[in-house]
Structure formats: structure tokens, C-alpha cells
Amino acid sequence: MEGLGFPAVADIAKNVGPIGFLVLLGWLNMRWVDRQRSEERDRVDAVLLQYKRDVDQVASMYRDNVTLVKETQHLAQRVAQLAEELSSIVHLSTQVQTRLVEKIDNNMFCPLVRAKGPQG
Secondary structure, three states: OOOOOHHHHHHHHHHHHHHHHHHHHHHHHHHHHHHHHHHHHHHHHHHHHHHHHHHHHHHHHHHHHHHHHHHHHHHHHHHHHHHHHHHHHHHHHHHHHHHHHHHHHOOOOOHHHHHHOOOO
8 A cells, every 4th residue: 555645545445435434454564564573583583594694603612622622631641741751851861870980980981090099
């Protein structure tokens, strides 16, 4: 009924009568309501679709964070293993150096110095 002026509406009312006019108004109103519902449904669907995308993104970030935590824990365990290995290497090296110092102090490696005797 948009775009119809009063004379056109009066002419329609004369042709269909008051009951027909009310039925026509009811039908036009229902079309308008249906169009409004359809537009509202489209808006709600768009909002729900965006919400689903956002929730999927948050879920993806959560899964990525879980993976990151697991990888970090694995890396921390590997670092701890490497620290233990390095500690044992340092310990062994210290033992060897200590033995080397003892042998040098006892002059067991140099036959020339041993032959001369202590030079105190």
C-alpha cells in the first residue's frame, strides 16, 4: 500500500467494501510482519554465524594453547635431561682434572724430574 494516495485507497474501499478493505489491510499487515520477521531472522542468523566463528576461533586458540603447554613441558623435560647430562660431564671433567693435578704434583709423568729428585 506504499505509494497509494488517499483517493486510491478510497476507490479500493468502494470496490471491495469495508470487510474486503479490512481483509486487504490485514493481508498487507501480515505481509509487512512476515517481511519484518524475515529481516529479523536474517539479522539473528548473521549474528549467530559471527558468534559461531568467534567461538570456533576461541576454541582453536584454546587447542593451540594446550599444544603449546604440552610442547613447553616436553621442552622443559628435555632441558632438565640436558642439565643432568651436562652436570655429569662437568663432574667427570672435574674428577679427571683432579687426578691430573695429583699426578703432576706427584711427578709421575716426567722421568727427568723424577731422576733429579725433589728440589725443595
